[in-house]
Amino acid sequence: MSSKPTLVLVPGAWHIASTWNKISSLLEAQGYKCSSLTLPSANSNPSATYLDDINAVRDAITAETTQGRDVVLVVHSYGGHVGNSAIKGLTKPKQDSSVPTNKSSGFVVGVAMIASGFPITGVAFLDGFGGKPPPYWKADEETGFLDLLVDIRELFYHDLPIEEGEYWVSKLEKQALRPLTEGEHSYAGWKDVPVWFLATTEDKALPFEAQKFFVQTARDAGADVTVREVESSHSPMLSKPQETVDFLLEAAASFAK
Template sequence: MSNTPTILLVHGAWHGAWCWDAVRALLEAKGRTVVAIDLPTVHAPNKAQLDLADDAKAVRDAVDAIDGPVVVVAHSYGGVPTTQGLAGAANVAHVVYIAAFALDAGESLLGAVGGVPPTWWMIDGALTTAGNPAEPAESLFFNDLPADVAAANVAKLLSQATKPFSDVVTEVAWKAIPSTYVITERDAIFPLFAQEALSGRAGSTVHRFDTGHSPFLSQPEATAAIIDAAGR
């Protein structure tokens, strides 16, 4: 069993493991073992029927499959199944929340954004997509990337099951597992005051990035450095 934690990367809504590629390469160049998963409510063929519990199970199953300590890194919505799924996980050394929803018991992502879906959530029954002509995904997720790079990443976004956004967290990993929170100060999706409020939970170590919502793409070196230091 290795004493150096394996790093597990958990993406946010509409994204996939692909969003971590640059950070993963940098971490692996440092000799770290890295695992990135695709959440089922974005990638499973039956995703319209899935909910938060399915994503939480995917995160927990990935952790349970790792022999040794783990640092789990969660972005945005990915913080919700990470918080839910890792409660009681003995081998998780640290959680890094990157502009993520570190919710408490009884809270939901929808509740955390005011109880009303943002206007850029394009809800079609059981599935939701991100962005519209008035509020394009490029300017929401990737406002600090070159236009062509932002467009290329938007092309990779998929629909997301709607139900996980209103599902309530019932177990809370950050109450027992040390955590780090990365605040993204130019975030067009996640208001700064909300990130600051969540970052204070569980006595998190807090870092502030002068980036948009996706620092793993716009500042991969800085993101990798924070992750590499966590759980050491």
């Protein structure tokens, strides 16, 4: 088995795999393999389901674990809801001498969460907002997409240079509404592995205070959560790539112990 885990990187709503490119190159220079994906629901497909998103993440994980490599799952925003749900059954079993561990298979050894929430088993993403989108989102039942009603660059990328922020706005895809309303397959995977959480203190999409509340609620439910902070917008992998990489290197080293 490789001495270093593969990092499987899951973006949030509207975002595509290239969101991770800045940090992937830095992580690969440190000897880590990175596997990034775009969620089906963030690919301008209104018929995509929450299970489609989960299966996409599971496929990326099992592509590594079936080759004997452990995985650190890195999730951002809505990707945290999907990613935690996707690791069900893919973490190392609790120690039981009567059940031999398959040493030829890898496992998800930890989850690194960035500006995200902690899913509750059987509860849909939007249920965390009282069943309705925040005021800066619009659920368009006719098109099946979730629309943003504010200055997107300011919401996600306010600490990037204007031109670069506008570039990333241009790369966003339409986000399917349906997966955010489905809770049947949601799972509190954060209870099964240690979690490291990067809180974004200047976040305009998911306020810092809300992130702290989510972390404390998870800890109260028995989660093992280590918190680091970064002075950034909702997208530190773009505006603070080195700080984000430092966080992930520290998390991966902790998971390996």
